[in-house]
Amino acid sequence: DAKTTQPPSMDCAEGRAANLPCNHSTISGNEYVYWYRQIHSQGPQYIIHGLKNNETNEMASLIITEDRKSSTLILPHATLRDTAVYYCIVRADNYGQNFVFGPGTRLSVLP
Amino acid sequence: EAQVTQNPRYLITVTGKKLTVTCSQNMNHEYMSWYRQDPGLGLRQIYYSMNVEVTDKGDVPEGYKVSRKEKRNFPLILESPSPNQTSLYFCASSLKGDRYEQYFGPGTRLTVT
Numbered sequence: 001d002a003k004t005t006q007p008p009s010m011d012c013a014e015g016r017a018a019n020l021p022c023n024h025s026t027i028s029g030n031e032y033v034y035w036y037r038q039i040h041s042q043g044p045q046y047i048i049h050g051l052k053n054n055e056t057n058e059m060a061s062l063i064i065t066e067d068r069k070s071s072t073l074i075l076p077h078a079t080l081r082d083t084a085v086y087y088c089i090v091r092a093d094n095y096g097q098n099f100v101f102g103p104g105t106r107l108s109v110l111p
Numbered sequence: 112e113a114q115v116t117q118n119p120r121y122l123i124t125v126t127g128k129k130l131t132v133t134c135s136q137n138m139n140h141e142y143m144s145w146y147r148q149d150p151g152l153g154l155r156q157i158y159y160s161m162n163v164e165v166t167d168k169g170d171v172p173e174g175y176k177v178s179r180k181e182k183r184n185f186p187l188i189l190e191s192p193s194p195n196q197t198s199l200y201f202c203a204s205s206l207k208g209d210r211y212e213q214y215f216g217p218g219t220r221l222t223v224t
Contacts, residue, residue: 043201044213100170102153103153
């Protein structure tokens with residue numbers, strides 16, 4: 001699976017958009033980009049995933065560059081409850097094997 | 112309510128005393144998985160199961176066993192726990208494989224002395 005690079009931490013003002021970047025320059029054509037988040041020590045929560053098209057759901061938007069070497073997770077109106085560690089994971093459809101979470105980005109939403 | 116449950120949530124035990132952490136899901140998911148989370152190492156997969164009676168090793172399977180006799184349950188067994196298995200453990204499930212949204216349990220904090 002391709003390696004991902006995320007900033008270790010970011011701040012965002014409450015009510016503003018939070019843009020979390022992820023670099024995955026070695027991504028292969030069959031690898032998906034996934035985003036999960038973990039609030040404190042709770043179980044991780046799925047946010048969104050995509051292959052090459054931009055995706056949007058009720059939680060966030062995922063923007064993948066045309067060359068697929070990077071992506072951005074957008075939380076359109078961040079709230080204090082969005083403070084969490086956000087994980088960007090790139091992997092092929094390996095049906096379960098070795099799904100690894102890296103260190104992620106610690107997002108702090110400030111009042 | 113759709114959920115993944117784990118028991119116990121907290122456990123302190125001694126080296127060598129066999130223990131089982133239970134995991135159950137009520138969503139009729141085929142795929143289930145166990146992870147451990149350690150400071151500085153992130154979440155790492157221990158074992159996963161694609162369906163009943165189908166299990167396979169993840170990234171860090173040493174010292175652990177699993178079984179999948181029923182679709183809803185996926186217990187994690189530590190036959191002879193050691194202090195290096197002190198960790199936060201999460202169970203997860205998804206519809207079919209990890210390409211689908213994985214639902215995680217609340218976690219089990221295990222301390223082995």
